[in-house]
Amino acid sequence: MGRLLFVALAVAIVSAQAFAQQDSAARGERDFRACAPCHSLKPDRNMTGPSLANLWGRKAGSLPSFDRYSDALKSSGIIWDDGALDAWLTDPERMVPDNEMPFKGIQDSRVRADLLAFLKEATKPGATPERTAENRMNGMGGMMGGMIGGGADPDLKNLDPARHVTGITHCRETYRVTTADGKIRHFWDRNLRLMTDSSERGPQRGAPAVVPAGMLGDRADVIFAAPEEISKAIEARC
Ligand code: HEC
Structure with a gap:
């Protein structure tokens, strides 16, 4: 009897934790709007900043398809993991002086934790792009495209006559x-x-x-x- 109760409790705790993690990632997906004008989650889609696909375990400044890294980031020796990303997002300039990411940092540690919970899933190899914030914004069509540029551009290869x-x-x-x-x-x-x-x-x-x-x-x-x-x-x- 006691054992059953224990199992039930354990299941309840684990699923509560799972829900809490989901909440955090969902908030993080919204927080990613601060990054989406400059960063895509699609592999090798580079904008102002490099694609963040497959970020965990990557050496800073090392994505071969991105030509615009600062020397400071390239020579920083950082390998991106939870701790390094938390420090970078707190104050990029303090972590890597003279880097070229125009972003002042996020002071609120909970916002950083949410953002990293979202990014960790969304940047995994093979993460479903449909679920990313960027695609959600693409769904909002030309309006966002015009306002924030970057990831939400229309298809420029198949122009409709009004754009050609x-x-x-x-x-x-x-x-x-x-x-x-x-x-x-x-x-x-x-x-x-x-x-x-x-x-x-x-x-x-x-x-x-x-x-x-x-x-x-x-x-x-x-x-x-x-x-x-x-x-x-x-x-x-x-
Ligand atoms: C205005 C554009 C801009 C915004 C906004 C921005 N970034 Fe960046 N980001 C860059 C640029 C440019 C670089 C390259 C910096 C360098 O080489 O010094 C960069 C680099 C990075 C890197 C290092 C990637 C690598 O390949 O080493 C990470 C991680 C990152 N940004 C995450 C974020 C996150 C998360 C956000 C949102 C909280 C964000 N950035 C907001 C432009 C931006």
């Missing part, structure tokens, strides 16, 4: 951007950013894309496949 740029003219301080649906939009030239995405996610050569940027609807990015396309695509004409 067929011509750009520049006159005084105005760009006129023509798209494949025949529409012409005007932009103050400080509000149109010309950029490239040479990765496999970028547009096809010769088919630049226009993507809304900012929250007010007055800005956009035109994304080219390569830098040499930019000036060729823009005609000075009034």
Whole structure:
């Protein structure tokens, strides 16, 4: 009898712990929004920062597909584990002076614990990408894409006509951007950013894309496949 009670209690405690861990990871998934503009959880999808897929056990600054690590991080000798990540997220600059992650750190130890509980699962090899915060944000469509950029870009390889740029003219301080649906939009030239995405996610050569940027609807990015396309695509004409 006593033994049965003990087993029942043990089961109850274990499942309570499991639930508590799930709660923590669920909160951590929300906290990951602070990281998602710069970090993807998909292997080798690099943005401002390196992909965090397969992070545990990785040497700091060592992802071969990421070209923009600071020397400070590359030569830090850190191997990412629970303790190292907790210290990094508390105060990156203190742990690795002169690193280039523009993030001031998280003071609240519970928030860090939640975030690490989420990341530990979500960065495991073969973690289901459907469950990641990034995908959840992708589900929110172009709105988030425009606001936070990065991971939520539309498919630039298969552009819909409203995004496919067929011509750009520049006159005084105005760009006129023509798209494949025949529409012409005007932009103050400080509000149109010309950029490239040479990765496999970028547009096809010769088919630049226009993507809304900012929250007010007055800005956009035109994304080219390569830098040499930019000036060729823009005609000075009034
Ligand atoms: C504004 C962009 C930005 C934000 C926000 C950001 N990071 Fe970073 N992160 C970077 C950059 C850039 C690097 C590379 C730094 C370097 O090389 O010095 C980096 C590096 C890292 C690394 C080291 C990876 C490796 O391969 O060694 C980890 C881990 C990390 N970030 C986690 C996070 C987490 C977790 C968050 C959210 C709490 C976060 N970062 C927020 C840009 C960002």
